[in-house]
Amino acid sequence: MELKGKRIIVTGSARGMGEATLRAYVQAGAHVIGMDVSDEDGAALAEEANKAGPGKASYLHVDIADIDSVEAAFSKAVEALGGLDALAHPAAIQRSSDAGDVTVEDWDLMFAVNVRGTMITNQVAHRHMKVSGGGSIINFGSISGLRPEPSAAAYSAAKGAVHSWTRTAAGTWGVDNVRVNAILPAMATPMYLEAMARTDEAGKEAAYWMNQRTIAMGRAYGDPDKDLGPVMVFFASDASRFITGQLMPVDGGQTSVR
Ligand SMILES: NC(=O)c1ccc[n+]([C@@H]2O[C@H](COP(=O)([O-])OP(=O)(O)OC[C@H]3O[C@@H](n4cnc5c(N)ncnc54)[C@H](O)[C@@H]3O)[C@@H](O)[C@H]2O)c1
Numbered sequence: 001m002e003l004k005g006k007r008i009i010v011t012g013s014a015r016g017m018g019e020a021t022l023r024a025y026v027q028a029g030a031h032v033i034g035m036d037v038s039d040e041d042g043a044a045l046a047e048e049a050n051k052a053g054p055g056k057a058s059y060l061h062v063d064i065a066d067i068d069s070v071e072a073a074f075s076k077a078v079e080a081l082g083g084l085d086a087l088a089h090p091a092a093i094q095r096s097s098d099a100g101d102v103t104v105e106d107w108d109l110m111f112a113v114n115v116r117g118t119m120i121t122n123q124v125a126h127r128h129m130k131v132s133g134g135g136s137i138i139n140f141g142s143i144s145g146l147r148p149e150p151s152a153a154a155y156s157a158a159k160g161a162v163h164s165w166t167r168t169a170a171g172t173w174g175v176d177n178v179r180v181n182a183i184l185p186a187m188a189t190p191m192y193l194e195a196m197a198r199t200d201e202a203g204k205e206a207a208y209w210m211n212q213r214t215i216a217m218g219r220a221y222g223d224p225d226k227d228l229g230p231v232m233v234f235f236a237s238d239a240s241r242f243i244t245g246q247l248m249p250v251d252g253g254q255t256s257v258r
Helices: 016-027 039-052 067-081 104-132 153-176 190-197 201-210 224-236
Strands: 007-011 031-036 056-061 086-089 135-140 178-185 247-250
Touching (some): 007 016, 007 067, 016 031, 016 039, 016 056, 016 086, 031 067, 039 056, 056 067, 067 104, 086 104, 104 135, 104 153, 104 178, 153 247, 178 224, 224 247
Parallel strands (some): 007 031, 007 086, 031 056, 135 178, 178 247
C-alpha cells in the first residue's frame, strides 16, 4: 500500500476529504498536486503537507466544471509530476432542495460541477494515464445517489449520475489498465456540517434517523484522516490493481445495514 514514486492529482484539496487525501498520499511517499477553487487554503495545506513529507506536494488552481481550466491545470501538473498514476476526485458541491422546489439554476450548477466535473477530470486523467501505462481514478459518489433523498433532490440525482459514469468509464478504460472506482463516504467534513447548519430542527431530526442512526460503527460520521485516508491510499496503490467499476461505501455500515 505504499505510494513511493506515485504521481497523483487530488481535486478539492482545500478542505474536507480532499485535504485528508492529499495528506495521506504525501505521508505514503507520493508526489501530489492538490487542486481547488479555494486557492489560499489549497496552497497553504499543500505547503504544510510538503514540509511534513516524506512525499512532496504543491498546489494549482482548477475549476472542475470548466474544460479549459481542467486541461490547463492537468497538463501543468503532469509536466511537473512527469506522468500521472492516480486521480483522487472528491471536489464537489452540495445544495439542499426538495423535488418540488429545486430550481433550474441549482440543477444546472449541480450537474455542471458534480457530473460534468467528474466527466472532464476523468477524461483528461485517462488520456494522461494511458501514456503512463495505466492508473487509478477515484471518484466520489454518495448514499444520496442510491436512495431517495427528499431534502437534496438535485444532489441525489447528480450522485446517481456519478455512479453510472464511474461504471461506464471503468468498463471502457479497463483495456488501458485504467481503473475507475467511486467512494461513497460518510465523513464529518465542512460540507456535511454546513448542510446540517442549513437544516431546521425537523430536518435535523429526520437527518438523524436517516443518516446518523443508520451508521453501525458508533453512529457518527467518520474522521476523514483516520477513516478515509488509508482507504484512499489503498485505491491509489497497486494493492487494488484488480478492483474497478466499484461503488465502495466508506461509511461505518450506513449503506449496507440501514
Ligand atoms: N461529507 C460527507 O459525508 C459526504 C457524503 C457523501 C458524499 N460526499 C462526497 O464526498 C466528496 C468530498 O466531500 P467533502 O465533504 O470533503 O466536501 P467539502 O465541501 O468539505 O470539500 C469539497 C472541496 O471541493 C472544492 N470545490 C467545489 N467546487 C469546485 C470546483 N468547481 N472546482 C474545484 N474544486 C471545487 C471546494 O472548494 C472544497 O474544497 C464530495 O464529492 C461529496 O459530494 C460527502
